[in-house]
Amino acid sequence: MPTPHIEAKNKNEIAKTVLMPGDPLRAKFIADTFLEDVKQFNGVRNVLGYTGTYKGRRISVMASGMGMPSIGIYSYELYKFYDVENIIRIGSCGGYTPDVKLYDVILAKDAWSESSYAKVQGGYESDTIEGTPELNQRLVKYANELGIPMHIERIHSSDVFYRQNFEEYKEIYNKYGCVAVEMEAFSLFHNAKVLGKKAACLLTVSDNLETKEETTSEERQNAFTNMMKIALEMAE
Numbered sequence: 001m002p003t004p005h006i007e008a009k010n011k012n013e014i015a016k017t018v019l020m021p022g023d024p025l026r027a028k029f030i031a032d033t034f035l036e037d038v039k040q041f042n043g044v045r046n047v048l049g050y051t052g053t054y055k056g057r058r059i060s061v062m063a064s065g066m067g068m069p070s071i072g073i074y075s076y077e078l079y080k081f082y083d084v085e086n087i088i089r090i091g092s093c094g095g096y097t098p099d100v101k102l103y104d105v106i107l108a109k110d111a112w113s114e115s116s117y118a119k120v121q122g123g124y125e126s127d128t129i130e131g132t133p134e135l136n137q138r139l140v141k142y143a144n145e146l147g148i149p150m151h152i153e154r155i156h157s158s159d160v161f162y163r164q165n166f167e168e169y170k171e172i173y174n175k176y177g178c179v180a181v182e183m184e185a186f187s188l189f190h191n192a193k194v195l196g197k198k199a200a201c202l203l204t205v206s207d208n209l210e211t212k213e214e215t216t217s218e219e220r221q222n223a224f225t226n227m228m229k230i231a232l233e234m235a236e
């Protein structure tokens, strides 16, 4: 400590629970909008990380960057070297079915992926990994208390944003039951599993591959507040 990618010198600078959006400016938005007594603990590569209080309880928020190699590095360092216990990814996703509409919140029960991340990292052979049920139960409870509806479904973690064959998502939906795509949960869930830690993933639908509706980049940064409010209740 510090690590190659996180400059915090002391474990105490980071709370036991870290919310993790891909976008550094979404992390800044959360710190600016929802947290009090905020201290920035990371700025390496502009992957911003902050610790503060929410309703008087301590929590951190730090970006993961995009894709499994990136969240693989940051979540590993947080769990292994900073004694972080819980990471809640709060991301955007593309809907594979009209059943998930723009701005809907999805809790990833598990993530299916073609990625080699888990196999290469730790010899894990399956293509599906669960989020931590205990965290999922807490997030369901908080969503209910806040009156925010939530889909609880399997998602697709993809290494590829721009596929040569756009239509492949239809087969992934039909064959594996993934209702939406994002790019990090599978490796986050894997790291939690091998390190004996906990992880969950909340997503907001930013676009829909079937209906072709989409939100703007500014909305993806600042407007996905329902999932943020659910995740912030994890503060302790």
Ligand SMILES: O=P(O)(O)O[C@H]1O[C@H](CO)[C@@H](O)[C@H]1O
Residues within 6 Å of the ligand: 021, 022, 023, 065, 066, 067, 090, 091, 092, 093, 161, 181, 182, 183, 184, 220
């Ligand atoms: O909005 P974030 O959290 O970055 O998540 C999604 O958005 C990025 C792609 O635009 C990928 O990181 C994907 O997982």
Ligand SMILES: O=c1cc[nH]c(=O)[nH]1
Residues within 6 Å of the ligand: 092, 093, 094, 095, 161, 181, 182, 183, 206, 207
């Ligand atoms: O990975 C992602 C995230 C949002 N929207 C997509 O289509 N893919």
